[in-house]
């Protein structure tokens with residue numbers, strides 16, 4: 527597939543961008559999650575005050591619809607067996623009269639609240655840590671979601687409420703912001719983004735999915751962080767291990783200046799090894815943070831251990 531566009535090639539755009547390739551060895555597959563040492567876990571634990579728990583996954587099979595990237599389909603849950611199996615003469619017979627219900631899920635692994643594998647996106651024939659992009663054929667032999675699932679993600683989380691900062695209920699399509707806006711929002715919230723924090727950004731953009739229906743996908747361009755060399759340097763110097771958002775793709779879909787799609791997936795994930803977590807529901811957490819003015823917490827997440835997968839559903843937990 528050739529897409530005609532005047533957009534610069536990512537090889538050129540990111541030619542001088544920083545990389546963490548090799549920083550944790552030639553065989554690393556979890557990238558900046560290496561920053562989450564035992565001390566960082568304990569730093570996260572110290573941000574718990576009352577013990578209140580918030581889960582951050584969106585409902586799979588939401589009767590109101592499941593927001594997904596345009597080329598994907600929402601998950602379909604199918605009943606395999608239920609009480610109706612015992613209606614007919616050929617009903618299964620288990621000793622003792624056991625009946626049970628089973629179902630299955632046909633789902634894009636990137637089609638709900640999810641962790642991206644570090645090898646999920648690339649350019650120039652190389653994925654995270656310099657592995658050959660051909661290692662993705664038929665399944666990710668390198669930098670799949672499996673090593674992330676194996677190690678888990680635990681640290682101090684900080685929520686930056688950009689919708690609140692902009693004074694809107696939900697940030698509209700195409701609106702961009704950068705690290706200086708994050709810092710201004712953090713200051714207004716009275717919280718400091720510290721080195722090695724897991725950064726959560728609320729836009730509440732997906733409220734528009736629920737309000738607009740199919741029109742949501744017309745001229746699809748989510749709001750979010752916009753690439754600049756300075757923003758990438760900030761993430762690099764802050765050694766952010768994980769970026770978590772409530773949008774489908776963590777960043778402005780198409781950069782309004784360059785026309786490039788998902789630049790930060792490449793600059794942050796492919797090059798720096800920052801884990802990306804998408805489609806979270808941050809509403810309840812944001813309300814709790816706003817109510818008592820505390821915006822940091824222990825963040826805990828473990829995607830599913832799926833061999834060679836490009837991503838995995840997850841239900842992250844924030845403990846305040």
Ligand code: UVW
Nearest residue numbers: 595636642774775804
């Ligand atoms: C793509 O990379 C296309 O999507 P996402 O990272 O949002 O799953």
